[in-house]
Amino acid sequence: VIWMTQSPSLLSASTGDRVTISCRMSQGISSYLAWYQQKPGKAPELLIYAASTLQSGVPSRFSGSGSGTDFTLTISCLQSEDFATYYCQQYYSFPRTFGQGTKVEIK
Amino acid sequence: QVQLQESGPGLVKPSQTLSLTCTVSGGSISSGGYYWSWIRQHPGKGLEWIGYIYYSGSTYYNPSLKSRVTISVDTSKNQFSLKLSSVTAADTAVYYCAREEVAGMAYWGQGTLVTVSS
Numbered sequence: 001v002i003w004m005t006q007s008p009s010l011l012s013a014s015t016g017d018r019v020t021i022s023c024r025m026s027q028g029i030s031s032y033l034a035w036y037q038q039k040p041g042k043a044p045e046l047l048i049y050a051a052s053t054l055q056s057g058v059p060s061r062f063s064g065s066g067s068g069t070d071f072t073l074t075i076s077c078l079q080s081e082d083f084a085t086y087y088c089q090q091y092y093s094f095p096r097t098f099g100q101g102t103k104v105e106i107k
Numbered sequence: 108q109v110q111l112q113e114s115g116p117g118l119v120k121p122s123q124t125l126s127l128t129c130t131v132s133g134g135s136i137s138s139g140g141y142y143w144s145w146i147r148q149h150p151g152k153g154l155e156w157i158g159y160i161y162y163s164g165s166t167y168y169n170p171s172l173k174s175r176v177t178i179s180v181d182t183s184k185n186q187f188s189l190k191l192s193s194v195t196a197a198d199t200a201v202y203y204c205a206r207e208e209v210a211g212m213a214y215w216g217q218g219t220l221v222t223v224s225s
Contacts, residue, residue: 001170034211043203043215044154050210087154091211095169096144096156 002026002090006099012107017078021086021102025069029092035064035073036087038101044087048073078104109134111204111216119198119223125191129204129216136185137162142207143187145178147200148218155200159207160187194223 003026013019023033031051036044046055048064051071061076075082083106088099115127129143136143142159149155158168160178168176177190191198199222206214 036212043205043218044212045215046211046213049213053210055210055213089154089211091207094167095158095171096207098154098156101153 001095002029002093002097004088004090004097004099006088006102008102009100011102011104013078013104014107015078015080017107019075019078019104021073021088021104023066023071023073023088023099025071025090028068029090031067032090032092033064033066033071034089034091035062036089037082037084038087039084047086075104109206109214111206111214113202113204113216113219115219115221117220117222119194119221120225121195121223122193125189125194125198125202125221125223127189127202127204127219127221129187129189131185131187131206134206135182136180136187137182140208143178143180144205144207144212145189146203146205146212148203149197149200157189157191157202196223199223 005024007022033051035048038044047058052064063074065072085101085103087101110132112130119125144159145157160166160180175192180187201218201220203218204216205212
């Protein structure tokens with residue numbers, strides 16, 4: 001099982017801020033990493049796959065980087081609709097595993 | 108546009124079997140290339156992957172649930188199903204079905220809350 005450490009668990013920020021979320025793997029996964037956004041009462045939505053490829057329709061203020069064991073999700077200029085919880089997920093091996101989540105809240 | 112929709116009882120008694128079905132529209136389960144997956148989320152918590160089934164019937168289950176989980180597929184109805192046996196209150200969660208492809212899980216159902224209570 002590949003364990004994931006996502007940090008921080010809570011991030012307080014203001015509209016317009018640049019925010020960064022980290023995800024670290026217990027072993028290398030190449031670039032088989034996805035990022036999801038989840039809003040209350042809704043299913044997660046895919047933002048980024050293959051560590052850095054933006055899903056169709058996702059705003060360009062979202063970006064992902066990293067490979068191997070360390071990955072980062074960056075939101076360059078936080079908008080009001082970006083306040084949500086974010087999860088990383090590895091699809092390098094089974095069982096699939098998710099990070100613990102990062103809640104981005106209004107400061 | 109692919110859509111997934113979960114259905115099943117919202118209340119299950121302890122020790123009984125939880126049964127959910129995911130109906131897929133806008134695409135065929137039999138087309139291949141996708142893992143048809145179940146994921147759950149305990150109230151206020153993170154996401155837990157339960158398992159997947161391929162259209163051929165091959166499966167993989169999370170080892171933490173493997174002894175209680177069965178995922179099956181009915182290609183004639185374009186559906187796949189989850190059964191979780193011997194449930195307890197710890198199985199109370201929102202259950203999602205999703206389609207995984209080479210680029211992550213792009214399609215999810217809306218989720219269905221299943222409460223385990225007598």
